[in-house]
Amino acid sequence: MLQGFFILLACQLLGESVSRGLHVPIPGPVLGILLLLLLLAVRAWQTGTDPAQRDTPLGTAADGLLRNLGLLFVPAGVGIVQSFHLVLANSVAVVVALIGSSVITLVVTVFVFRVVSRALPGREA
């Protein structure tokens, strides 16, 4: 668990360093994901086992964090108290933009995914 958490932090740290140090326009955590994927692929190739299994330190740490992903958004969400007036003054625009955009994005994304996957030979009808 501790070792798993260390791996996650180290990947994030490296990602942030590359992102900021080399002015790469990709956010640190995204580089961290890519780095960890690379690490997992190398490890699997080296040892011939699956390094991301549930009982490995990394698997345990990642599952623990992802199972409680919702909690991690709460402190930032409570930040609404700071911009309450600005949001309230434009509440109609904000609410319509957020709900409208969510519906449009969900429908467009699922539609493109289905159309392309149906056009492929061999995938389910």
Add this chain to the structure above:
Amino acid sequence: MTPPANLFHLWVYLAASPLLWLTVTIGVYLMAQRSSAMSGNHPLVNPVLISIVTIVLLLLVTRTDYRVYFAGAQFVHFTLGPATVALAVPLYRNRALVRSAALPIVAALLVGAPTAMLSAVWIASALGAPMTLRLALIPKSVTAGIAMGIARQIGGDPTLTAVFVIATGIIGAIIVTPLMNLLGIRDYAARGFAAGLSAHGIGTARAFQVDDVAGAFAGLAMALNGLMTALVAPLILALIHM
């Protein structure tokens, strides 16, 4: 000391210590999660939404400043970074599945990511929202840790962006199941991907409640959209300034 004075001193100590609000944040979330489970994971009983509303009310009632609250809650907030990196794990586990759907994934990402940004900005400007709000809306579909970074890059307000990000996540988590059922879509890979792209981590948490494959594809969409939005947001910015 009289008992009320004692209590007052205790409150002064607790109110200034990070311990109180860290414990409250986790405790409230656990209760919210329990009510969500009791409702059979009904989309409207969203644990993130319940937690935020409860804590905001607590802060208002106790007249606690957000900065004081955040001094405690930052320990939870900080874990967003490693949790984002942890998305690599379900991605790696589902690599065969991901490879088999590579083309639909790329197509849905290329169309979905700009749709998420442009639709929000256009609706907001059509309704007369000021530039501050429009800028903060651009990365609203991306997970908080990444979105706040993007907001900083394009000159938006990161804390306002965080609020929109979380609102978008909650909205997506609430509407995705009824919307997809209405559209008659039973492909859980496609449903999950849309949920993760539009509603990032909160949509992903919802997708995991519904189906494991949906959860894996939601996590994938969330990671890819973080990357895509970071790359495309400057172009969108140029577009809305025209």
